[in-house]
Amino acid sequence: MGLAESEVRGRALELAASRGLGLKPGTAVVNDEGWDFWVVEVQDPDGSDWILRLPRRDRSADGIAAEAAVLSVVRPVLPVAVPVWEHSDRSLVVYRRLPGAPAGAEDPNSLRYHWHTGAGDSPPGARYAVSLAGALARLHGVAARTAVEAGVPFRHLADVRQEMERTLADARTAVPLPATWYAHWCGWLDDDRHWAHSARLTHGDMHPAHTLVGPGTDAVTGILDWTNASFDDPAADFVDPYLAGGRPLVDPLLRAYRRAGGGVPEGMRDRIALRASFRWAHVGLLGVRTGRPRLTATARNRLSAGPPPL
Numbered sequence: 364m365g366l367a368e369s370e371v372r373g374r375a376l377e378l379a380a381s382r383g384l385g386l387k388p389g390t391a392v393v394n395d396e397g398w399d400f401w402v403v404e405v406q407d408p409d410g411s412d413w414i415l416r417l418p419r420r421d422r423s424a425d426g427i428a429a430e431a432a433v434l435s436v437v438r439p440v441l442p443v444a445v446p447v448w449e450h451s452d453r454s455l456v457v458y459r460r461l462p463g464a465p466a467g468a469e470d471p472n473s474l475r476y477h478w479h480t481g482a483g484d485s486p487p488g489a490r491y492a493v494s495l496a497g498a499l500a501r502l503h504g505v506a507a508r509t510a511v512e513a514g515v516p517f518r519h520l521a522d523v524r525q526e527m528e529r530t531l532a533d534a535r536t537a538v539p540l541p542a543t544w545y546a547h548w549c550g551w552l553d554d555d556r557h558w559a560h561s562a563r564l565t566h567g568d569m570h571p572a573h574t575l576v577g578p579g580t581d582a583v584t585g586i587l588d589w590t591n592a593s594f595d596d597p598a599a600d601f602v603d604p605y606l607a608g609g610r611p612l613v614d615p616l617l618r619a620y621r622r623a624g625g626g627v628p629e630g631m632r633d634r635i636a637l638r639a640s641f642r643w644a645h646v647g648l649l650g651v652r653t654g655r656p657r658l659t660a661t662a663r664n665r666l667s668a669g670p671p672p673l
Contacts, residue, residue, distance in 0.1 A: 366401070368393040368395065371393050371395070371401045371403065371417065372388075372391045372393050372403060374417065375391070375393075375401070375403040375405075375415040375417055375455070376388050376391060376403075376405070376415075378415075378417070378454055378455045379405075379415055379455065379457065382450055382455065382457075384407075384413075384450070384457065385407060385408060386405045386406070386407050386413065387405065387406050387407065387408060388405075390405050390406040391403050391404070391405040392404045392405070395471075396468070396469060396471055396572070397419075397588070398419075398649065399418065399419055399420075399423040399426075399590050400416040400417060400418055400419060400423060400456075400590070401416070401417045401419060402414060402415070402416055402417075403415040403416075403417070404460065411459060412459065412460035413457060413458070413459055413460060414446070414457070414458050414459070414460050415455060415456070415457055416455070416456040416457075417454065417455060418453070418454070419653075420653070423590070424453040424454070426590060427451055427452070427453060427456060428514065429514065429515060429516060429592075429593075430589050430590055430592060431448060431451055431514075432510075432513045432514030432515045433510070433513075433515055433564070433589050433592040434446065434447075434448065434589055435513050435514075436505060436509060436510050436513045436515060436564070437502060437505065437564075437589075437592075440501050440502070440504075440505060441498050441501050441502060441586070442494075442497055442498055442501060443494070443498050443575075443583055443584055443585050443586055444461050444462070444463075444575070444584060444585035444586075445461075445585065445586055445587075445589070446458040446461060446587065446589075447459065461575055461584075461585040461587070462575070462584065462585070463575030463576055463577050463578070463584040463585050464479065464575060464576060464577050464578070465479060465571065465572045465573070465574070465575060465576075465587075466478060466479060466487060466491065466571040466572070466574045466575070466576045466581070466583070467479050467570070467571025467572055467607065468571065468572050469570060469571075469572055472657065472661070473661065474646065474658075474661050474665075476570055476571050476572075476603070476606060476607035477571075478571060478607070478608075479571075486607065486608035486609075486611060486612040487576070487581035487612075488581055489615065489619075490580060490581045490582040491574075491576065491581040491582065491583060492612065492615045492616045492619050493582075493619045494582040494583040494584075495569075495574060495583045495604070495616060495619075496616050496617075496618075496619035496620040496622075496623050496625065497619070497623045498583060498586060499566075499569075499597075499600050499601075499620055499623075499625060500620055500623035500624045500625035501623075502563075502564060502565070502566065502600070503563040503564065503565065503597045503600070503625055503626075504563075504624065504625075505563075505564045507562075507563075507564070507594065510564050510594075515564065515592075515593075515594070516593070516594075517562075517594055518562065518593065518594045518595075519562055519594075520558050520560065520561070520562045520595075520596060521558070523562065523594075523595055523596065524552060524558050527552060527641065528552055530644060530645055530648060531545070531548050531549070531552065531641075531644055533648055534644040534645070534647055534648040537647075537648055537651045537652075538644070538647035538648060538651065538659060538662060538663065540644060540647070540666065541666055541667075541669075543669050543670055544640075544643075544644070544666050544669075544670050547640075547670035548637075548640075548641060548644065551637045551641075556630060557630070557633070557634055557637065558596075560596065560628065562594040562595055562596065563594065563595070563596075563597045564592065564593075564594055565592065565593060565594070565595040565596075565597060565599045565600050566586065566589060566591070566592050566600050567590075567591030567592055567593055567595060567599055567600070568588060568590065568591040568603065569586075569600045569601075569602075569603045569604060570603035570604075570606070570607060571603070571607050572587075572588075573586060573587045573588045574586055574587075575587065596634060596638070597625070597626070597631075598631055598634040598635045598638055599638060601613055601616065601617070601631075601635045602635060602638045602639045602642065604616055605635050605636065605639045606639050606642070610632075613632070613635060617631070617632070636671075640670065643662040643665045643666050644662070646658050646659075646661065646662040647659045647662030647663065647666075650662065
């Protein structure tokens, strides 16, 4: 459902008021960049900053309970801050804004990432890699039993693989996908070497806007938006850093991840690159399914060049 910013703002404030939250309507600002949620940033009479999240569709609302379970598991484990939800239901999630600023942003048209850290528009330095790697190592080290007992749905990598096969089959005709890319991804999905490892708890959307830094440092102080958290290949959490900074960011990130106790088996860099390229099949199909042709056009543009050799 498409809504104007004024409608999103009004709806968010109405929902918040009906749940007993006293906020200042004149301070409300809508962030329309999220794929799954509208976000409204607003202050209360004391000047404290709040975040209101409204699901864009039923499927987004369906995941709120699982996201709450993930947050309950990772909050005591991670060395960085995560949101503390003070209210959540299928219509509205509310939490106090975390300190720090997003390390970057995603251009809504090109879907390219831009950095806003002390490094300017360039990928950040060692402090970012080391701090993010430490958080990822702790996240991927969460015991599956602990997460499942908290309410996080478990899935094997075979389930992930089958889901991607369905996405590929649907995107092949709906986007449609170039034959060369379709064959490229079929080769990846058919190769058991890429699926011979254990699923771990992952964030699933670790792009610059979801990592908070500062002030005065590139070190990660908080991680936002756990909507896509699930059991998956740990390589999934290096996809967005790869898209944002390439190997100059991912290579030191992997080295720091290994030092922090994370596993970096042979072939992990290949898995990261393959997952990164598959993003465009997903984005293209998402554009078709949600009535956002701009997303599909962006995906087609990114797939206009042929794939690299497997």
